[in-house]
Amino acid sequence: MRVSLFVTCLADQIxxxxxxxxxxxxxxxxxxxxxxxxxxxxxxPAFNTGYRPxxxxxxxxxxxxxxxxxxxxxxxxxxxxxxxxxxxxDLLEDAAWRARxxxxxxxxxxxSTFLVNRLGVExxxxxxxxxxxxxxxxxxxxxxxxxxxPRRLLRHVRGAELIELPNAESCCGFGGTFSVxxxxxxxxxxxxxxxxxxxxxxxxVVSGDSCLMQIGGRLSRRGSSVRALHLADVLAxxx
Amino acid sequence: MTxxxxxxxxxxxxQLRGAxxxxxxxxxxxxxxxxxxxxxxxxxRDRARAIKDETLLHLDRYLDQFTASAERAGARMHWAxxxxxxxxxxxxxxxxxxxxxxxxxxxxxTEEIHLNAALARRGIEPIETDLGEYIIQLAxxxxxxxxxxxxxxxxxxxxxxxxxxxxxxxxxxxxxxxAAARQALRRRFAEADIGISGVNFAVAETGTxxxxxxxxxxxLTTSLPRTHIALMGIEKVIPRFADLEVFLQLLxxxxxxxxxxxxxxxxxxxxxxxxxxxxxxxxxxxLDNGRSRMLAAPVxxxxxxxxxxxxxxxxxxxxxxxxxxxxxxxxxxxxxxxLTPQLIGIERAAHLPYASSLCGACRxxxxxxxxxxxxxxxxxxxxxxxxxxxxxxxxxLAFRAYAAVMARPRLYERVxxxxxxxxxxPPLRAWTKWRDLRPLAPRSFRExxxxxxxxxxxx
Numbered sequence: 001m002r003v004s005l006f007v008t009c010l011a012d013q014i015x016x017x018x019x020x021x022x023x024x025x026x027x028x029x030x031x032x033x034x035x036x037x038x039x040x041x042x043x044x045p046a047f048n049t050g051y052r053p054x055x056x057x058x059x060x061x062x063x064x065x066x067x068x069x070x071x072x073x074x075x076x077x078x079x080x081x082x083x084x085x086x087x088x089x090d091l092l093e094d095a096a097w098r099a100r101x102x103x104x105x106x107x108x109x110x111x112s113t114f115l116v117n118r119l120g121v122e123x124x125x126x127x128x129x130x131x132x133x134x135x136x137x138x139x140x141x142x143x144x145x146x147x148x149x150p151r152r153l154l155r156h157v158r159g160a161e162l163i164e165l166p167n168a169e170s171c172c173g174f175g176g177t178f179s180v181x182x183x184x185x186x187x188x189x190x191x192x193x194x195x196x197x198x199x200x201x202x203x204x205v206v207s208g209d210s211c212l213m214q215i216g217g218r219l220s221r222r223g224s225s226v227r228a229l230h231l232a233d234v235l236a237x238x239x
Numbered sequence: 240m241t242x243x244x245x246x247x248x249x250x251x252x253x254q255l256r257g258a259x260x261x262x263x264x265x266x267x268x269x270x271x272x273x274x275x276x277x278x279x280x281x282x283x284r285d286r287a288r289a290i291k292d293e294t295l296l297h298l299d300r301y302l303d304q305f306t307a308s309a310e311r312a313g314a315r316m317h318w319a320x321x322x323x324x325x326x327x328x329x330x331x332x333x334x335x336x337x338x339x340x341x342x343x344x345x346x347x348x349t350e351e352i353h354l355n356a357a358l359a360r361r362g363i364e365p366i367e368t369d370l371g372e373y374i375i376q377l378a379x380x381x382x383x384x385x386x387x388x389x390x391x392x393x394x395x396x397x398x399x400x401x402x403x404x405x406x407x408x409x410x411x412x413x414x415x416x417x418a419a420a421r422q423a424l425r426r427r428f429a430e431a432d433i434g435i436s437g438v439n440f441a442v443a444e445t446g447t448x449x450x451x452x453x454x455x456x457x458x459l460t461t462s463l464p465r466t467h468i469a470l471m472g473i474e475k476v477i478p479r480f481a482d483l484e485v486f487l488q489l490l491x492x493x494x495x496x497x498x499x500x501x502x503x504x505x506x507x508x509x510x511x512x513x514x515x516x517x518x519x520x521x522x523x524x525x526l527d528n529g530r531s532r533m534l535a536a537p538v539x540x541x542x543x544x545x546x547x548x549x550x551x552x553x554x555x556x557x558x559x560x561x562x563x564x565x566x567x568x569x570x571x572x573x574x575x576x577x578l579t580p581q582l583i584g585i586e587r588a589a590h591l592p593y594a595s596s597l598c599g600a601c602r603x604x605x606x607x608x609x610x611x612x613x614x615x616x617x618x619x620x621x622x623x624x625x626x627x628x629x630x631x632x633x634x635x636l637a638f639r640a641y642a643a644v645m646a647r648p649r650l651y652e653r654v655x656x657x658x659x660x661x662x663x664x665p666p667l668r669a670w671t672k673w674r675d676l677r678p679l680a681p682r683s684f685r686e687x688x689x690x691x692x693x694x695x696x697x698x
């Protein structure tokens with residue numbers, strides 16, 4: 001299967017290991033991966049902050065770049081950026097653009113849903129020694145309905161033990177610009193999450209979104225030994 | 240007080256946070272348990288929303304029908320365009336009846352129009368008879384939750400308040416506190432000239448209003464005084480009596496986690512015979528106050544489907560941290576964040592659409608499936624487009640620059656490479672005060688791709 005990688009700007013610049021991991025995992029399960037270097041950002045920060053003209057420009061760019069790729073699927077390591085592509089319909093008012101947006105959204109997947117639901121793969125041949133917990137990122141969980149997919153993948157990782165957080169589904173307080181517009185509230189929400197992670201006695205918290213910067217940033221500020229890892233970091237690991 | 244200051248005050252108030260955590264967690268657990276007793280929860284949500292959508296699409300017609308039915312049953316109808324008109328109508332009725340004291344059952348609509356202050360200005364004493372509202376009134380505060388007005392208070396704080404205001408011996412026993420309130424309120428019921436209530440649902444077909452409660456105070460308020468005034472937002476109307484079935488499944492379960500409230504008062508008009516129970520006069524005040532503006536577009540119209548259960552407040556991680564007062568508005572939490580800017584104008588509430596991490600927990604629990612995050616996003620776009628609220632000079636420039644760079648991949652790469660070389664980090668003290676900022680990776684993904692990742696698979 002031919003796959004277009006939608007890398008996301010944050011993975012591109014700040015967390016490339018997630019995108020590199022996604023490429024390796026996709027190849028391991030038999031996909032050929034293409035990467036169009038014209039892609040940048042999906043427009044989510046602008047859309048979520050109310051800057052619709054800016055978001056629209058980037059949405060139309062995204063559609064133009066990916067609609068002609070001729071690949072079977074567009075796969076992203078981020079749930080919220082995938083969800084953004086699924087929101088293009090609400091952002092674009094013109095009927096023709098909406099139709100094009102829907103066609104692109106239809107074949108745009110978050111990594112774990114692509115592996116489990118589209119390819120039917122749960123064991124990607126990964127091994128990772130340690131106790132892991134999965135944090136449900138809000139947009140993946142509530143906009144895309146991804147809940148069991150990452151867990152099924154993690155349960156098949158050799159050497160890994162998956163521990164459930166009591167508050168796995170609560171927001172970590174990131175929320176994009178919310179994290180800097182209302183930092184005190186954001187961190188109060190975050191601390192409930194981080195305390196649960198620390199109490200769970202895990203080696204790493206795994207997620208598939210920008211929440212990792214929020215959770216990881218607080219863990220490291222608190223001097224915690226728990227690492228924040230992207231799902232693709234773990235799935236790519238064969239050590 | 241600004242939202243930021245209010246939030247900061249709440250976050251440093253250990254009693255408030257303890258009370259909130261306890262109560263919202265309990266509400267959420269009870270809601271889940273009660274939900275499980277409904278035969279078809281998802282189906283009920285869909286049916287309720289469909290009824291609301293249908294009503295809102297033809298609201299003029301259903302309001303006319305409700306008015307005609309209620310008048311036939313003996314009610315007198317009043318239309319209030321805004322809060323000022325509603326207060327004037329109610330104040331005028333009260334003065335005509337020579338009222339000195341008025342008992343009130345719980346009503347967010349009366350909070351919305353600031354009725355108590357308006358009555359006090361006319362020399363009329365309003366007495367809140369819902370226990371939570373009574374506590375709030377004694378404390379000189381405003382409700383911090385749609386369903387549980389005193390949710391932010393601990394039992395200890397209420398005990399101290401009652402000891403001070405009612406002169407009772409300090410007690411931590413909830414039953415003793417409730418009994419003290421009941422004793423104080425019974426006298427006020429007996430002497431009240433008028434009873435004022437809200438309305439949960441108004442049936443167009445029959446002219447009936449339905450009031451749900453647990454304390455019996457609404458039943459007393461609406462039956463003991465000779466005059467009953469009911470204030471309702473125009474969105475409270477539903478077409479048919481049979482429609483109540485689905486809403487009675489949803490509202491108590493979502494609101495307080497009850498299968499049914501202790502009292503459901505179905506009131507149709509006034510008493511027909513001297514031996515009947517009920518008031519001699521029933522006045523129903525229909526309140527617009529910005530609601531008809533929301534009908535224009537589907538995205539805003541759904542706000543009016545709200546049945547005021549408060550489930551979104553209990554589920555909201557922001558509300559759970561800061562409580563209701565920080566929002567600085569009558570309606571707090573997620574529903575308040577979408578309702579308030581539409582009621583009072585976006586200019587006066589431009590901060591509220593941003594008081595959310597957009598996590599979507601509110602949408603999950605909403606019994607009528609209001610897509611609150613979608614409305615928040617819509618209102619954020621309105622804030623930016625209309626330049627509402629504080630000036631956002633830096634933010635506007637930043638987003639313009641961001642879009643300009645992101646639309647040009649080569650420029651994007653050059654900018655990021657420069658930032659990497661010069662170790663430029665964004666000036667985000669609001670982030671770095673509490674959290675470490677993950678630095679730019681030594682090499683971007685696209686560089687790795689070119690440097691060998693592209694060939695890795697084929698090679």
